Amino acid sequence: MTAGEAPGRRVLVVGSIWPYHSGGARVPGLAKYLPECGWEPVVLAWPLPPAVRLPYRVEVVGGSTVGENLAHGLHLDGEGGMRRSLARRLHVSSESEFVRMGFTVMREVLEYPDGYRAWRRAALQRALELLRDEHFDAVISTSPPISTHLIAAELKRCYGLTWVADFPHLWSQDHGVPYGRVRRSFDRHLEVRTLSGADVLTTIVPPLAEQLGTLHGSGRVVTIEHGFDPERLNTRPDPVTKEFTITYTGGWSAGVREPLMTLAVLRQLLDRGEVDRAKLRVRFYGPAERWVQTQIEGAGLQDVVTQYGRVPQTEAFARQRESQVLLIPKGDTALEGMISSKFYEYLAARRPIIAIGGHPDIVNEKLLETRAGLACETLEQAAEALRSHYKEYVASGVVACHSNLDAVLKYSHREMARQFARLLEKATA
Numbered sequence: 001m002t003a004g005e006a007p008g009r010r011v012l013v014v015g016s017i018w019p020y021h022s023g024g025a026r027v028p029g030l031a032k033y034l035p036e037c038g039w040e041p042v043v044l045a046w047p048l049p050p051a052v053r054l055p056y057r058v059e060v061v062g063g064s065t066v067g068e069n070l071a072h073g074l075h076l077d078g079e080g081g082m083r084r085s086l087a088r089r090l091h092v093s094s095e096s097e098f099v100r101m102g103f104t105v106m107r108e109v110l111e112y113p114d115g116y117r118a119w120r121r122a123a124l125q126r127a128l129e130l131l132r133d134e135h136f137d138a139v140i141s142t143s144p145p146i147s148t149h150l151i152a153a154e155l156k157r158c159y160g161l162t163w164v165a166d167f168p169h170l171w172s173q174d175h176g177v178p179y180g181r182v183r184r185s186f187d188r189h190l191e192v193r194t195l196s197g198a199d200v201l202t203t204i205v206p207p208l209a210e211q212l213g214t215l216h217g218s219g220r221v222v223t224i225e226h227g228f229d230p231e232r233l234n235t236r237p238d239p240v241t242k243e244f245t246i247t248y249t250g251g252w253s254a255g256v257r258e259p260l261m262t263l264a265v266l267r268q269l270l271d272r273g274e275v276d277r278a279k280l281r282v283r284f285y286g287p288a289e290r291w292v293q294t295q296i297e298g299a300g301l302q303d304v305v306t307q308y309g310r311v312p313q314t315e316a317f318a319r320q321r322e323s324q325v326l327l328i329p330k331g332d333t334a335l336e337g338m339i340s341s342k343f344y345e346y347l348a349a350r351r352p353i354i355a356i357g358g359h360p361d362i363v364n365e366k367l368l369e370t371r372a373g374l375a376c377e378t379l380e381q382a383a384e385a386l387r388s389h390y391k392e393y394v395a396s397g398v399v400a401c402h403s404n405l406d407a408v409l410k411y412s413h414r415e416m417a418r419q420f421a422r423l424l425e426k427a428t429a
Contacts, residue, residue, distance in 0.1 A: 010040045010135060011424060012127065012161075014151050015142035017058070018341075019313035020048050025226055025341040026142045026168060029413030030420060031056040032229070037421030042136075044127055044151075046119050061126050063119030108183040113146045113190055120147035124154055131159050138424050142166035149194055156197045162427045164420070165198040168226065168341075173211050176256075191215070199427045202420075205339055205362050224419045226341050228348035230412040237350055237401070238321040243281040244393045246354075246386075247323035249316040250342045251286045255331040259284070259292060261357040262329055263299040265382040270301075275390050280304045282327075285311050285319055320349035324399045325389055326373070330358025339363055347372055347408045350401045352389065356382045370411075372403035 011034065015027040027043055032055065034041045043058045107115075130136070139161045141152035149165050156163045169176070172187035179187070192215065195201065201221045203209050209223045252258060266282065269275040282305040284292070289307070296305045311319070320326060326346045339362050346353050353373025355363050364375035376382035389399045409415065 008038055009137045009424075009428070010042065011138045011140055012044060012130065012136050012155070013041050013140045013142070014044045014123070014127070014148040015140075015166075016144070017043065017045050017048070017054070020052060021046065026166060026416075028054075029227060029229065029416050030140065031058075033414045033417035034421060036414070037418055039421055039424060042130070042134075044123055044130075046116075046123075059126055059130065061119060061123040063116070063122045108179050112183070113150070113187060114144065116145045116147040120150060123147070124151045127151055127155055128158065131155065131161075136161060137428050138162040138164065140164045140166060140420070140424075142168065143171070144169055146171060149198075153194045153197055162424065163198045164200045164202060164423060164427065165195055166224075167201065167203045167208070167212065170203070170208060170211060173215065176253075188215070200423060202423070207362065222423060224416060224423070225411060226339070226344050227411045227413045227416040228344040230348075230409065230414050232317060232348045233408075233412075234321045234348060234350040238318075240324055240351075240398050241281070241322050242397075243324075244275070244279050244390055245281045245283060245323045246325045246327050247283045247285070247319055248327040248329060249285040249311075249320060249345070250340060252289045252292050252329075253331070254291065257329050258295070258331045258357075259305075259329050260295055260331075261379060261382060262327060263295055263301055263305065265356065265379055265386060266301060266304070267299045268379070268383055269386060269390075270304075274387055277304060282306070283308060283319065283323075285309070285316055317345065317349070320345060320351065323349075323351050324393055325386075326351050326353045328353060328355035328363060330355060330361075330363075332358065339366070344411050347403065347411055350403060350408075352399050352401050354382070354385055354389070370403050370407040372401075372408065 013027055013030055017027050018025050027045070031041045031043050041056060043056060045058055045060060047060050047062050048054075048058070136159075139152045139155050141148040141163070143149060143166070149171075152163050152165065155161055171191045172184055195216055198220070201212055201216055202224050203212055203221065204223070204226050206223050209221045210218070212221045246262075248259075250257070262282075266275070266280070270277055270280070282301070284305070284307045286309075288309045293302075293307060296302050296307075299305075326349065328340075328343065328346070343353075343363060343366065347370060350372075353367060355367060355373065355375040358377065360375070360377065367373045367375050374381075374385045376385050392399050
């Protein structure tokens with residue numbers, strides 16, 4: 001398609017927009033780069049923050065969530081999330097087993113299949129209006145939330161649109177969601193019934209594609225990996241910090257993503273005098289957790305390790321690009337096929353990555369493929385890697401990045417959009 005030429009085909013993209021909505025790592029890349037591939041996207045999403053202007057067309061639909069309605073009905077303040085708000089109202093600890101179990105059961109019952117029922121009704125009505133007034137060749141639904149697929153299924157039924165159902169996170173097979181057997185059974189039944197009309201199912205890595213294939217048939221499942229916006233690629237590169245900074249930008253999950261081994265390694269290197277305490281700064285950007293702070297203080301590292309809490313996405317990108325080393329913390333629990341969108345942000349930052357803890361997984365494979373960093377499964381491996389990085393920092397003031405740019409660019413949003421466009425062309429043909 002030449003410059004200035006209007007795309008010939010149109011696709012409705014139903015999903016969330018990161019960083020304004022949680023879970024929406026796919027949609028901005030598709031909306032931005034599908035036009036280069038001959039497809040005009042229109043995004044159907046829930047409300048954006050005031051004054052946000054995006055370089056693509058977004059049809060905004062309002063509608064409160066189940067959680068918001070519940071918080072309003074119970075007069076909760078919402079600060080720190082629903083579970084913490086409810087615990088404060090009951091005058092108990094949010095970490096107590098009673099609160100955890102009660103909150104999970106409440107979500108299982110009230111948020112079936114998700115908490116977006118009110119939005120789903122309004123969004124479906126708006127989608128039907130769009131299809132009545134304008135021409136579309138296909139629809140892409142991407143979750144979370146699951147409501148996006150329920151909307152797309154109805155559009156497929158009413159208008160016969162080619163439908164690509166995208167699963168960065170699985171539905172009933174998502175083991176990261178703490179639901180019991182009964183809820184999973186209901187989810188599985190609804191998933192099979194809903195997706196029977198989808199032309200193609202996509203997900204982000206081969207292990208998840210294999211899982212989807214067991215439920216829906218491997219012939220309908222295609223892997224299209226996540227990516228990063230190529231305009232954010234740190235090719236200059238940006239100046240790095242004067243201190244030996246190790247940075248993590250993301251959330252925590254006990255047993256899955258936690259800093260325990262990282263803290264143990266740092267404690268060991270400091271005790272042996274192999275790292276100067278005055279030069280070491282470890283920075284965590286994301287939801288600050290009390291149990292993480294307990295681990296930090298238990299290791300005696302509160303003077304060098306700091307939880308900064310949530311920051312805007314632009315600041316997280318800046319902290320990544322200026323860091324000497326980027327951290328991917330792991331726990332003892334192996335979640336096959338799981339890879340965070342943070343990994344792709346790290347690739348764009350082009351700073352050395354170190355993954356510490358856990359079992360061999362897809363992160364290890366991609367670090368090897370892109371030469372973007374090291375995966376350390378043991379305390380000894382992590383100590384040797386950080387020791388080497390620190391020596392390089394002392395000698396030159398910066399830890400060099402040796403990632404393979406060609407391999408890294410395979411994971412850009414532009415490449416992701418190209419793959420979706422080829423899939424749409426084949427499916428609509």
